Amino acid sequence: MDSWPSFALIAARAIHFGSCLLIFGVWMFDRFIIVPAAVAQWHKIRRYLLAVVLPAAALSGAWWFTELAIGMSGQTLQMNIISMVWKQTHFGQLWQLRSIFFFLALLAAVFRRNWLALITSGLLLGSLAWAGHGRTEQWTTAHLLADTIHLLTAGCWPIGLLPFGLMLLRLKRSADIAPLSQLTVRFSAMSLTSVSLLTATGFVNAGVLLGTVSNLWQTTYGRVLLLKISVFSLMVALGALNLLLLKPRLATGQRRAAHWLGLTVTTEFVLTIVVIAIVALLGLLPPAT
Numbered sequence: 001m002d003s004w005p006s007f008a009l010i011a012a013r014a015i016h017f018g019s020c021l022l023i024f025g026v027w028m029f030d031r032f033i034i035v036p037a038a039v040a041q042w043h044k045i046r047r048y049l050l051a052v053v054l055p056a057a058a059l060s061g062a063w064w065f066t067e068l069a070i071g072m073s074g075q076t077l078q079m080n081i082i083s084m085v086w087k088q089t090h091f092g093q094l095w096q097l098r099s100i101f102f103f104l105a106l107l108a109a110v111f112r113r114n115w116l117a118l119i120t121s122g123l124l125l126g127s128l129a130w131a132g133h134g135r136t137e138q139w140t141t142a143h144l145l146a147d148t149i150h151l152l153t154a155g156c157w158p159i160g161l162l163p164f165g166l167m168l169l170r171l172k173r174s175a176d177i178a179p180l181s182q183l184t185v186r187f188s189a190m191s192l193t194s195v196s197l198l199t200a201t202g203f204v205n206a207g208v209l210l211g212t213v214s215n216l217w218q219t220t221y222g223r224v225l226l227l228k229i230s231v232f233s234l235m236v237a238l239g240a241l242n243l244l245l246l247k248p249r250l251a252t253g254q255r256r257a258a259h260w261l262g263l264t265v266t267t268e269f270v271l272t273i274v275v276i277a278i279v280a281l282l283g284l285l286p287p288a289t
Contacts (some may be wrong), residue, residue: 005284009071012064014280017128018273019057022162023105024125024155026050027118029163033186037179041170045163050109057124058102065095091131098127125151132283146204149197157194158235158272160187165265172258180258181250188243195236202229208289215288222288228278235271238264 026049034042066077068091073081086092101124108117129147164187171180206225216222242264249257 005281006067006071009064009067009284010277010280012060012067013283014277015056016060016064017280018159018276019053019060020121020125020128021151021155021159021276022049022053023057024118024121024152025159026053026163027114027121028156028190029160030114031118033160033164033183033190034167035179035182035186038167038171038183042163042167045166045170049163049166054106054109061095061098061102065091094127094130098124101127122152122155125155142204143208146201150201150205153194153197153201157187157191157198157239158268158275160190161265161269161272165262165269168258168262168265172255172262177250177253177255177258181247181253184242184247184250184261188247191239192243195239198232202232209287211289219288221282221285224278224282224285228275228282231271231275231278235268235275238268238271 026046030042030046065085066082069082069085070077072085084092086095101120105117105120105124108114108120126148128151129144132147164183167183168180171177171183174180210216210222210225216226242261246257246261246264250261
């Protein structure tokens, strides 16, 4: 029986993953999805989101590091262990680099250098690939590349569902729903691309970490991965519903479609939180191979 990691470590990883995903997702939405007619509403939402997720990323990153140091020191927090982890371990060196990425992303956000914020938040998110299984596998380069692309893609969709959903709440109240329809078209295009990339990179990661298909149900790692795949498939099904049924109705000005779109987007985002929690656990479980 595989030993399970502590709840505190899983929670710290989940919050940090979610925060870094959303920081990048906010800037992707800002640069590529938002339409001119909705800029004023978006700037308010962007400000509130960043005010929450930037501190959350910093605090959860410190929490994750502390939990790891506690595990190394035998359940007691010792400053010499913290210093050793920070200076002498791969994880500590990675966290030093990621701290630089975070402060650059923070400065870019504060001074509204939006393209720089997108790049630095992408570095912050993508570097999480080095905190997982990819750095220890035989196919290091292929796995790290696939894992990095997987993370950056997830920062577009499904994490982009939150800014999209918040914009949906604002825009569906206005007399003209044309901006909402335009926003939906752009977000749908990004979602389709993201699903394709997530599926492709997911297959690469699974091939490295599973080894054989039978390990999906014969190992703890495989069973947790199978749960992630099931939740992801449900999210894709809801996305297909939005694309095939609700988006065309919204384009014709049917206001009722905006209501149903809001419900499906909310459901998808709740499932996204579940997937993030599963990913946080998967990174701590020994792979099947």
